[in-house]
Amino acid sequence: MTYATLISAADLAGHLDDANWLVIDCRHDLANPDAGAQAYAAGHIPRARFAHLDKILSGAKNGADGKFKGRHPLPERQAFIDAMQELGVGKGTQVVAYDAHGGMFAARLWWLLRWVGHVQVAVLDGGLPAWQAQGGELSTATPAPVRGDLQEQAPLVSTVDVGNVVANLDSKALTVIDARAADRYRGENETLDAVGGHIPGAKNRFFKDNLGADGRFKSADALRAEWNALIDSPQTAVMQCGSGVTACHNLLALEVAGLPGARLYPGSWSEWSSDSSRPVATGAQP
Incomplete structure (x- = not known):
């Protein structure tokens, strides 16, 4: 079964050890850009990797023409794919993104993966609080990722400028x-x-x-x-x-x-x- 929008904490728990599943922690604080990484280090869903909003889920604020593109412009497609590969995302990987903020940052990763054509991505409904509420443990171990083979496919989403x-x-x-x-x-x-x-x-x-x-x-x-x-x-x-x-x-x-x-x-x-x-x-x- 492919999860393409939301996944419950209970369903995630049943697949947490599946080899082709990857959990990505997207916690962030707009007022404190280091808060997400600090929270991840203090405790995260077991085997989860961390994706920083500013460094992985966003690109350069100014375009080649020098014009300001916003505080969190889209990353370059290949740079994003490379970052996802580095985290371990492959062509068939079921990705689960989570945060502790109602999905406000996890949804960005969900959208970006769909932007490069990856359909197997879902947001953990309720985020970390839901995981802990159903008895989910936390880990401080940082797993060594095995590079994935994610490749760009036809985008599943579109933009306007x-x-x-x-x-x-x-x-x-x-x-x-x-x-x-x-x-x-x-x-x-x-x-x-x-x-x-x-x-x-x-x-x-x-x-x-x-x-x-x-x-x-x-x-x-x-x-x-x-x-x-x-x-x-x-x-x-x-x-x-x-x-x-x-x-x-x-x-x-x-x-x-x-x-x-x-x-x-x-x-x-x-x-x-x-x-x-x-x-x-x-x-x-x-």
Whole structure:
């Protein structure tokens, strides 16, 4: 069986020792970039490897033209594949990504692997808290990875760039969804980017609204109902956030809901707001 969206802690426990399974710890703290590695060293799911958001799951902040691409731009495809191979990901590896933050960072790895065509990747539903709640042990051992043979395949996901989003200001052909908290969307309490506000016309769907009170994803039916009330079609929907990370959580929720096809704007608000010629909206959504 292939897990391509979510996996429960109980199901992971039953496969933890399978040779073709690989668990990757994606814990991170935007305010303290060393926190994830420190947490991994203090205790992680047995046999798990660690993938740093800034070093593996993101690329250079400035493009070849010198333009700022956002705080967490996509890595170069081959560099990402090389990093995944180094961690032990092969063409047939079932990857399970987890964090301790409701999936906000694990979903980025899920999306990136789909970006290079790898379908066997899932997010641990409920993350590390769910693992520990069902009696899962932690380890401080760092396994020696055996290099995998992951190769790029046809991508399973797609993106838009800033030019597409600029053009949409007039065409309004796309529904842009902002995954940040409501206060940052409104332009309040902005601590990560120099300018507060949102892309004009964008709607707000805080990524944590995909989760229930237990920290796990809501049911497919519940997510489908909520998302259908927000977008006309996933094929014309674009997900963004502050830097293209938590937007992946909304993309994962759409997949869980059976609504595939939405696209990612990787640069997101951090790229958009870096150019003063682009308009900024503030306040609550209409």
